[in-house]
Amino acid sequence: MSEPEANPEPLDFVRQIVEDDNTSGKWQGKVHTRFPPEPNGYLHVGHAKAICLNFGIAAENGGLCNLRFDDTNPEKEDVEYVESIKEDIRWLGFDWEDRLFFASDYFEQLYEWAEQLIRDEKAYVCSLPLEEIRSGRGTPSEPGTDSPFRTRSVADNLDLFHRMRAGEFEEGEHVLRAKIDMSHQVMLLRDPIMYRIRKVEHHRTGDKWCIYPTYDFTHGQSDSIEGITHSICTLEFENRRPLYDWYCEYLKIHHPQQIEFNRLNLTYTLMSKRRLLELVNSGFVSGWDDPRMPTISGLRRRGYTPQSIRNLCATVGVTKHNAVTDMVVLENQIREELNQTADRRMVVLDPLKVVITNYPEGESEELDAVNNPEDASAGSRKVPFGRELFIEREDFMEDPPRKFFRLGPEREVRLRWAYFLKCNDVVKNDAGEITEIHCTYDVDTKGGNAPDGRKVKATLHWVSAAESVPLTVRLYDHLFVTEDPDDTEDESGSWQDNLNQDSLKTLTAQAEPSLAAAEAGYRCQFERKGYFVVDQDSTTDERVFNRIVTLKDAWARAKKKK
RNA sequence: AACCCGAUAGUGUAAUGGUAACACAACAGAUUUUGGUUCUGUUAUUCCAGGUUCGAGUCCUGGUCGGGUUGCCA
Numbered sequence: 001m002s003e004p005e006a007n008p009e010p011l012d013f014v015r016q017i018v019e020d021d022n023t024s025g026k027w028q029g030k031v032h033t034r035f036p037p038e039p040n041g042y043l044h045v046g047h048a049k050a051i052c053l054n055f056g057i058a059a060e061n062g063g064l065c066n067l068r069f070d071d072t073n074p075e076k077e078d079v080e081y082v083e084s085i086k087e088d089i090r091w092l093g094f095d096w097e098d099r100l101f102f103a104s105d106y107f108e109q110l111y112e113w114a115e116q117l118i119r120d121e122k123a124y125v126c127s128l129p130l131e132e133i134r135s136g137r138g139t140p141s142e143p144g145t146d147s148p149f150r151t152r153s154v155a156d157n158l159d160l161f162h163r164m165r166a167g168e169f170e171e172g173e174h175v176l177r178a179k180i181d182m183s184h185q186v187m188l189l190r191d192p193i194m195y196r197i198r199k200v201e202h203h204r205t206g207d208k209w210c211i212y213p214t215y216d217f218t219h220g221q222s223d224s225i226e227g228i229t230h231s232i233c234t235l236e237f238e239n240r241r242p243l244y245d246w247y248c249e250y251l252k253i254h255h256p257q258q259i260e261f262n263r264l265n266l267t268y269t270l271m272s273k274r275r276l277l278e279l280v281n282s283g284f285v286s287g288w289d290d291p292r293m294p295t296i297s298g299l300r301r302r303g304y305t306p307q308s309i310r311n312l313c314a315t316v317g318v319t320k321h322n323a324v325t326d327m328v329v330l331e332n333q334i335r336e337e338l339n340q341t342a343d344r345r346m347v348v349l350d351p352l353k354v355v356i357t358n359y360p361e362g363e364s365e366e367l368d369a370v371n372n373p374e375d376a377s378a379g380s381r382k383v384p385f386g387r388e389l390f391i392e393r394e395d396f397m398e399d400p401p402r403k404f405f406r407l408g409p410e411r412e413v414r415l416r417w418a419y420f421l422k423c424n425d426v427v428k429n430d431a432g433e434i435t436e437i438h439c440t441y442d443v444d445t446k447g448g449n450a451p452d453g454r455k456v457k458a459t460l461h462w463v464s465a466a467e468s469v470p471l472t473v474r475l476y477d478h479l480f481v482t483e484d485p486d487d488t489e490d491e492s493g494s495w496q497d498n499l500n501q502d503s504l505k506t507l508t509a510q511a512e513p514s515l516a517a518a519e520a521g522y523r524c525q526f527e528r529k530g531y532f533v534v535d536q537d538s539t540t541d542e543r544v545f546n547r548i549v550t551l552k553d554a555w556a557r558a559k560k561k562k
Numbered sequence: 563a564a565c566c567c568g569a570u571a572g573u574g575u576a577a578u579g580g581u582a583a584c585a586c587a588a589c590a591g592a593u594u595u596u597g598g599u600u601c602u603g604u605u606a607u608u609c610c611a612g613g614u615u616c617g618a619g620u621c622c623u624g625g626u627c628g629g630g631u632u633g634c635c636a
Contacts, residue, residue, distance in 0.1 A: 196634035321568045
């Protein structure tokens with residue numbers, strides 16, 4: 001009766017926990033997750049993994065996923081970030097429906113809970129200066145010492161805490177601390193800070209508050225208020241789980257389970273919001289959405305699709321050990337998608353003039369070119385052909401090495417969708433540089449096939465010199481020259497030393513006319529060169545194309561090996 | 563020298579005590595009007611030492627290596 005299932009997709013360890021909980025009835029079959037960004041920067045592809053995980057698990061289990069901003073540090077946060085984060089999540093294809101929340105909406109409740117802990121003698125106002133709180137905490141191997149204010153009466157604590165809120169004290173004069181254990185082996189449990197005084201305007205609450213709760217005193221309770229079942233976060237919060245549990249336990253509130261997974265890292269880039277902000281501020285990149293940035297907005301502008309990013313997140317897996325995924329895994333996702341869906345177009349990035357000496361002067365014709373060999377429904381288009389063309393400079397060599405299949409003196413190649421072409425002569429300037437080449441074409445090979453069955457070893461892309469249109473093309477490369485930005489030559493070096501100074505090259509290319517009217521966001525393949533997208537900087541006079549990714553290039557690889 | 567977490571081909575993951583596998587990368591070949599795509603094949607893996615067991619990547623003990631913890635950041 002019960003046939004074994006045909007290779008069920010293996011569950012990652014987080015999904016396994018969720019499934020086990022559903023089986024045991026731990027949460028009565030309920031699954032409720034959340035994605036809790038701090039609005040202090042733009043989302044990056046590492047966040048995409050968390051988004052896919054949280055929204056994905058909810059969807060797969062008939063549950064819900066909230067969007068909650070963890071906005072407890074007004075000094076670094078801003079509405080600009082709130083809006084960009086919402087846009088990026090929507091663009092990725094996820095929907096929080098009516099469940100948009102802010103931790104700052106819970107400030108009043110949090111304040112009451114703080115009072116409750118004071119009354120329960122689980123919290124106290126500590127009036128030690130910052131340095132003394134730090135030194136009093138000890139080190140991982142030596143216990144800390146109790147604050148002299150640890151024994152303050154409940155009445156005094158309540159009074160002081162109220163006056164903190166009322167703004168009677170300056171920043172740093174007092175903090176509220178949990179009373180746990182100053183000699184605990186887990187440093188975090190040595191009377192952690194719950195509230196600090198910050199006389200700073202908050203992007204949502206304005207000047208209503210001058211005391212702000214810390215992450216630890218906010219996050220678990222926010223989860224609790226929202227009825228979260230599985231609080232999924234990254235590995236660096238592992239150490240904080242005891243405190244998450246402590247607050248839920250002593251507050252006697254709904255207690256979600258925190259589960260930590262490994263964040264996404266990619267080679268040749270970095271995922272630190274602080275460092276990405278530095279890159280933006282330094283001007284090395286044009287902004288958070290610079291197409292070299294690993295931000296969602298950067299990848300979007302680079303031409304990546306939501307599907308390609310979701311596919312990456314599905315591919316990398318979810319475990320508990322620090323992993324670095326090769327950038328080519330991301331690149332392959334967009335290549336795979338665009339190979340199926342993108343139009344092919346001919347664009348010459350580095351033009352070399354070709355004169356076809358046996359083509360009648362003053363004449364031209366239109367040839368049929370297939371739009372996408374992977375998709376017959378994409379149809380075909382007309383491309384103009386004439387006596388003078390441009391081909392890619394690197395597709396011609398006067399003295400070709402052994403494995404070079406492209407054009408050379410007395411060699412014959414195919415012009416894509418056009419004719420066979422043979423080179424007869426090379427014209428140079430005084431400096432010895434090739435300025436143009438003279439060729440003849442075989443009129444019987446129209447469309448690219450020889451009736452006599454002869455073969456050529458290469459097919460080149462080309463454009464008509466008279467009818468091509470100029471395009472601004474931005475060639476992007478890795479942000480860093482090393483796989484690991486921190487891998488500096490000497491120890492005094494910094495990650496900035498590894499920035500790729502050649503990560504952006506701008507040039508003017510010659511394109512077939514059909515590209516003159518391409519609209520922002522249009523993606524296509526420049527045949528033999530890569531996938532490109534029209535950038536938002538385009539104007540009616542100037543089309544700007546960003547290179548999303550190159551094609552795989554066996555010839556380039558062979559050259560590099562030598 | 564304290565505590566927490568981790569370790570499986572080059573990279574990322576699977577194997578839920580029972581034949582170590584998949585994807586990407588690399589390499590070789592076939593096909594090809596993109597040196598693209600597609601197809602075929604090859605190379606290569608359980609950190610170490612003990613223990614439990616008929617049987618250990620998986621369980622136990624010890625070690626090694628890596629990451630994290632000493633913010634009034636999240």
